[in-house]
Amino acid sequence: MKLAHVRAALIDLDGTLVDTLGDFVVALGRMLRELGLPAVDRAFVERTVGKGSEHLLRQTLLHVTGDPQAPERWFEAAWQAYQRHYLAINGEHAAVYLGVVEGLERLRSRGWPLGCLTNKPTAFARPLLERKGLAGYFQQVWGGDAFERKKPDPLPLLKACEALGMAPAHTLMIGDSHNDAQAARAAGCPVVLVTYGYNHGQPVHTAGADGYIERLDALPL
Ligand SMILES: O=C(O)COP(=O)(O)O
Numbered sequence: 729m730k731l732a733h734v735r736a737a738l739i740d741l742d743g744t745l746v747d748t749l750g751d752f753v754v755a756l757g758r759m760l761r762e763l764g765l766p767a768v769d770r771a772f773v774e775r776t777v778g779k780g781s782e783h784l785l786r787q788t789l790l791h792v793t794g795d796p797q798a799p800e801r802w803f804e805a806a807w808q809a810y811q812r813h814y815l816a817i818n819g820e821h822a823a824v825y826l827g828v829v830e831g832l833e834r835l836r837s838r839g840w841p842l843g844c845l846t847n848k849p850t851a852f853a854r855p856l857l858e859r860k861g862l863a864g865y866f867q868q869v870w871g872g873d874a875f876e877r878k879k880p881d882p883l884p885l886l887k888a889c890e891a892l893g894m895a896p897a898h899t900l901m902i903g904d905s906h907n908d909a910q911a912a913r914a915a916g917c918p919v920v921l922v923t924y925g926y927n928h929g930q931p932v933h934t935a936g937a938d939g940y941i942e943r944l945d946a947l948p949l
Pocket residue numbers: 740741742743777778779780781845846847848849
């Protein structure tokens with residue numbers, strides 16, 4: 729892992745900083761019940777999160793109905809209900825991973841500017857970071873709606889580097905999935921993945937990162 733040139737970091741949220749699977753399962757469950765649709769299982773949610781809420785809702789609607797028309801037909805009602813249910817429980821069924829606070833302290837002690845870059849809507853991400861005591865570590869927080877395109881597109885990383893005043897080659901992306909690695913590669917950022925998150929149901933070591941760590945405080949700085 730070559731981190732000698734790194735001067736800043738962009739860190740993913742779900743599956744990297746906070747284990748939010750419980751929040752997703754509860755909010756989706758309440759939404760589906762409200763719409764009169766069948767429930768969804770935890771394993772499906774785990775392999776579907778990471779590409780933003782719109783993707784999660786469309787895939788869930790397809791999965792529970794088996795009807796290719798369902799995502800279009802139900803999307804608007806689902807989105808309204810999901811936002812309401814998610815915001816009502818945001819962080820209640822979620823826990824900060826071991827090593828995260830220690831890792832953030834170490835990154836901060838190096839004087840690196842830190843940004844949180846997630847595909848989660850900004851309106852969910854900010855209160856979650858506040859509630860979990862992590863907001864103070866980040867200069868900026870960008871959700872999946874902050875830019876025209878989401879990860880795995882490189883655009884959010886390029887824009888975030890620009891906002892931090894750092895070149896991509898000096899900005900480390902830390903994430904938990906192929907999505908983060910692909911975006912970082914295309915943006916020209918070095919990338920390290922944690923091994924405990926959600927990687928779309930795939931083994932994380934196949935994601936093509938520069939390095940893999942079991943805890944955030946295991947970064948060789
Ligand atoms: O898909 C989501 O809502 C969140 O994904 P991320 O925090 O891992 O980018």
